[in-house]
Amino acid sequence: MRQTMQHIKHLLGEQGHSWTRARSAVLTVLTTVPSPLRAEEIHRTVRSSGINLSSVYRALRLFETLNIVRRVELGGAARYELADDYRHHHHHLVCDACGRIDDVATCPVEAADLTRQIRKRTGFAVRSHVLELFGLCRSCRRDGR
Amino acid sequence: MRQTMQHIKHLLGEQGHSWTRARSAVLTVLTTVPSPLRAEEIHRTVRSSGINLSSVYRALRLFETLNIVRRVELGGAARYELADDYRHHHHHLVCDACGRIDDVATCPVEAADLTRQIRKRTGFAVRSHVLELFGLCRSCRRDGR
């Protein structure tokens, strides 16, 4: 992950943004935890370093516009995770019972070449997509929930 | 759509819920407009009948739990549309430039039989999914946005 951090630090510099404690801390959390986190969850782990919730939001917004993180909207709250450039493209399995979120690497949009199909048929140029799969994870299924 | 309304009215009755002016009005909007609407947009068209925004939210929440409508989260705000049982299963093409939302009938999740594949590989039982495709619609593309 050092690589990623260094790379992003450099990228911020190039774009005229400072490398600050807040941004570094938020990014550390995002490179450490694999599942998409809410701003408040990120804040919980960085507030001990005296970083404010507003700064977390501001950092996330900046990262989003720079395509460093992507925002996923799940169940009313926005969640953030490293963008595809820094983590392989993937989707999520969200358990309706326990809320656990896992990744799926298989992307049916790519597999079906849907982007090209849509472009040909409708003229719409797909640039990105969000796919979230909901259901019951193995252990909740076992528990009969 | 009369059919749909009748059917849902019946369904509410069976589950011990009343058929009220507010619920009927919200449903009428949803069966009339094809794209997913925000609560406030629905309210705008039913407030002339003296229906309160809270009631719109309450109706939507009830419909959602009864699987009559589904909630789609796009760009921070929740939007609602008739559930798959009342409209063919579909996904959305959301234009990043003008905000226009169109349907796509092709479902790559079904095409790739992803649900079974995931179940076999991970034990996770997929029950539903959300797929939203973002990009530029034909006319925004033409306008060079």
Place this chain on the structure above:
DNA sequence: TTGATTTTGCAAATCATTTGCAATATATGC
């Protein structure tokens, strides 16, 4: 129709997120 039960309107509360502004941290040129 009537009484029991649900639902509604309204206003206030809540939750996630954003913003204004003065104080502080980071970056740049010497």
Place this chain on the structure above:
DNA sequence: GCATATATTGCAAATGATTTGCAAAATCAA
């Protein structure tokens, strides 16, 4: 390394979406 210009932060208050408490009104079942 230091001073200074610029960008960023913390804090508190503002905002926008959604939810809730409660008394009044609508719906339901007999």
